[in-house]
Amino acid sequence: MQPSQHDSGLTTPKANDLLRLYPNGGSLFTSPRRTVLTLGRHATLAHGPADTLAQRAAQLLRQAQAEGLVQPILLGAVPFNAQAPAHLFIPESTVQGRGAGETALPTQAESKSLRDISSEALPHPDRYRDNVAQALSQIGEGGLDKVVLSRSIKVDANIAVPTLLQRLANRNPSGYTFAIDLPDADGERRTLVGASPELLLSRRGRQVVSHPLAGSIPRSSDPLEDARRAEQLFGSAKDRHEHQLVVDAVVAALGPYCNAVHVPSGPSLVSTPSMWHLATEIRGDLADGECSALELALALHPTPAVCGHPTAAARSFIETVEGFDRGFFTGLVGWCDASGDGEWAVTIRCAEVGEHTATLYAGAGIVAGSEPHLELAETSAKLRTMLSAMALESVLEGAA
Numbered sequence: 001m002q003p004s005q006h007d008s009g010l011t012t013p014k015a016n017d018l019l020r021l022y023p024n025g026g027s028l029f030t031s032p033r034r035t036v037l038t039l040g041r042h043a044t045l046a047h048g049p050a051d052t053l054a055q056r057a058a059q060l061l062r063q064a065q066a067e068g069l070v071q072p073i074l075l076g077a078v079p080f081n082a083q084a085p086a087h088l089f090i091p092e093s094t095v096q097g098r099g100a101g102e103t104a105l106p107t108q109a110e111s112k113s114l115r116d117i118s119s120e121a122l123p124h125p126d127r128y129r130d131n132v133a134q135a136l137s138q139i140g141e142g143g144l145d146k147v148v149l150s151r152s153i154k155v156d157a158n159i160a161v162p163t164l165l166q167r168l169a170n171r172n173p174s175g176y177t178f179a180i181d182l183p184d185a186d187g188e189r190r191t192l193v194g195a196s197p198e199l200l201l202s203r204r205g206r207q208v209v210s211h212p213l214a215g216s217i218p219r220s221s222d223p224l225e226d227a228r229r230a231e232q233l234f235g236s237a238k239d240r241h242e243h244q245l246v247v248d249a250v251v252a253a254l255g256p257y258c259n260a261v262h263v264p265s266g267p268s269l270v271s272t273p274s275m276w277h278l279a280t281e282i283r284g285d286l287a288d289g290e291c292s293a294l295e296l297a298l299a300l301h302p303t304p305a306v307c308g309h310p311t312a313a314a315r316s317f318i319e320t321v322e323g324f325d326r327g328f329f330t331g332l333v334g335w336c337d338a339s340g341d342g343e344w345a346v347t348i349r350c351a352e353v354g355e356h357t358a359t360l361y362a363g364a365g366i367v368a369g370s371e372p373h374l375e376l377a378e379t380s381a382k383l384r385t386m387l388s389a390m391a392l393e394s395v396l397e398g399a400a
């Protein structure tokens with residue numbers, strides 16, 4: 001009997017097959033729906049004004065089609081400061097596979113924790129608490145409802161990106177796990193690696209989805225305590241206020257593009273291995289099929305989940321107080337095709353991994369009622385996503 005085409009080896013690869021194939025210098029983005037593995041670069045988007053980014057990206061895709069590329073995609077990352085250079089490119093070749101959520105990924109063996117890793121926290125944890133206190137007094141004075149303050153840790157370690165990527169995807173198959181090959185710096189390979197639980201925007205035909213998260217609590221290894229914390233978060237008026245600011249901003253930004261925007265009556269809980277979050281899945285019916293996933297994602301960015309409210313006041317507070325350049329952290333990462341479909345996640349739970357160092361980032365939303373020591377603990381728990389996948393959790397002992 002002739003095998004049907006479905007059985008003949010032409011079936012869609014599994015996420016895990018593509019994760020295993022990922023080589024250093026490649027790029028990969030996996031969502032619950034699909035996995036994209038890319039090799040090489042056919043074309044890279046030149047730096048230009050942020051307000052023409054989506055149009056220039058669409059033009060680059062059209063040009064790639066004209067040059068004979070079959071179903072080209074554009075992949076990469078846009079920084080928090082959308083005026084700074086984005087890193088978006090059309091790969092030489094692309095393999096698409098199933099989403100990580102559709103297949104059970106095997107659990108990876110844990111490697112031993114390393115001791116005596118040198119690390120540098122920026123800002124120092126004491127300074128981070130002071131920054132939160134300063135935000136709280138500004139919120140008290142009015143003019144600022146919410147601001148997201150973050151911190152970074154630089155570790156001296158040789159991280160194997162392929163192994164890190166597999167571990168991240170295995171631990172949270174319902175998230176957005178990525179490795180984006182960045183331009184070299186000082187002759188060193190750099191990769192943006194992360195496992196974001198937050199969908200900024202996906203578009204399939206005229207259906208758009210955004211799934212913002214805001215309002216968080218660290219998980220506990222004790223199941224009873226873990227359930228208690230989830231309940232505490234769900235019932236917290238402070239966290240619901242912090243969350244609602246994001247939902248309102250996303251709905252307002254999507255409104256002009258949609259015939260209808262569907263918003264659940266209240267938030268739900270989403271978990272990662274280290275965090276509980278309040279989450280709301282917002283769906284929209286696009287009025288105009290011409291508007292790409294990237295254009296829509298840029299219209300939402302930065303949401304108050306990563307910046308604050310009002311946006312301009314929060315952005316200027318961050319620039320003055322935070323004390324380091326966020327780079328790609330809290331920007332957007334993902335892909336888009338020539339039809340305008342695509343998936344863009346919020347670039348969080350991530351690190352910029354070089355050949356001998358890695359810089360990890362985490363932030364937390366501050367509103368009236370936030371407490372500096374709890375916000376610091378929240379950022380530590382968020383840093384744990386990357387540190388535990390790097391087997392470097394001991395680094396937090398000096399920087400919690």
Ligand SMILES: C=C(O[C@@H]1C=C(C(=O)O)C=C[C@H]1O)C(=O)O
Binds near residue numbers: 150363
């Ligand atoms: C900024 C981060 O996370 C964001 C902030 C959250 C919060 O303050 O509750 C929750 C999810 C993200 O939108 C991060 O993980 O670094």
